[in-house]
Amino acid sequence: MPAGPVRTRDEVVTALRDSAGVGMGYVPLGAAFGILLVTSGLEWWWAPIFSVVIYAGSMEFLAISLVTGGVGLAQVAATTFFVNFRHVFYGLSFPLLKVRSPIGRLYGVHALTDEAYALLATRPHAQLTGPQVLATQILCHLYWLTGSTLGALLGAGVGLDVEGLGFALTALFVVLTIDAYRSAPDVGTLVLALGCAALALAFVPGGMLVAALTAFLFVLLGRYTLRRRRVA
Incomplete structure (x- = not known):
């Protein structure tokens, strides 16, 4: 074959x-x-x-x-x-x-x-x-x-x-x-994700998923930018 x-x-x-x-x-x-x-x-x-x-x-x-x-x-x-x-x-x-x-x-x-x-x-x-x-x-x-x-x-x-x-x-x-x-395993990312979800549930319960994902995206972008600056 x-x-x-x-x-x-x-x-x-x-x-x-x-x-x-x-x-x-x-x-x-x-x-x-x-x-x-x-x-x-x-x-x-x-x-x-x-x-x-x-x-x-x-x-x-x-x-x-x-x-x-x-x-x-x-x-x-x-x-x-x-x-x-x-x-x-x-x-x-x-x-x-x-x-x-x-x-x-x-x-x-x-x-x-x-x-x-x-x-x-x-x-x-x-x-x-x-x-x-x-x-x-x-x-x-x-x-x-x-x-x-x-x-x-x-x-x-x-x-x-x-x-x-x-x-x-x-x-x-x-x-x-x-x-x-x-x-x-990535404890830091897990904690950030749970934090975004908890905050979204507390402040925007009606749109929790959208708010949590949006916040998590900006947090990840911010963390990525900080890491790039440290490397540079």
Whole structure:
């Protein structure tokens, strides 16, 4: 077998191994989303459509209430912007440049989720390849699509309850954060991040995430500038 296909296969296997933990969280949470969707009055086939077109866990849950509540496009756009605002910061350190295909990069932007970022951005970029990055994102997308579709079908068929399953995504991201810290421990950055989050929660509780990420960005830029001046 040619070296190229063998290497690509190995990269896909690596992506499958690395993303298995995400799948264990995505499938049940996606199922919860699918069940909630059909119990809200939508047909089951909306679940795969939402999961392919929107593919943003928290926004998909919100989209159910927005769609069923008849909210206007302006409010939908504003809600989407604030809910997914954190992705602006993700793009600063996500290894998207490893992907050479323009179509692949477009998909990479679309499939940039919290979990994909946690899996890939914390790795040394020199050790990553374009196929591995894309394979990881595609697998994560498939996990979510599978869970949401199965959940919608089950919800439509037997009327399952979703109470308590919504915490699965939070728990998953906490685990990924701990794992990322273990792979590259940085107490200073962790303390700064927690400090920004605490201050944002205290002073801007309604927009905590946006305020915390913005403050953290400026803190990191300030720290970087100070280090450059000391070196110079």
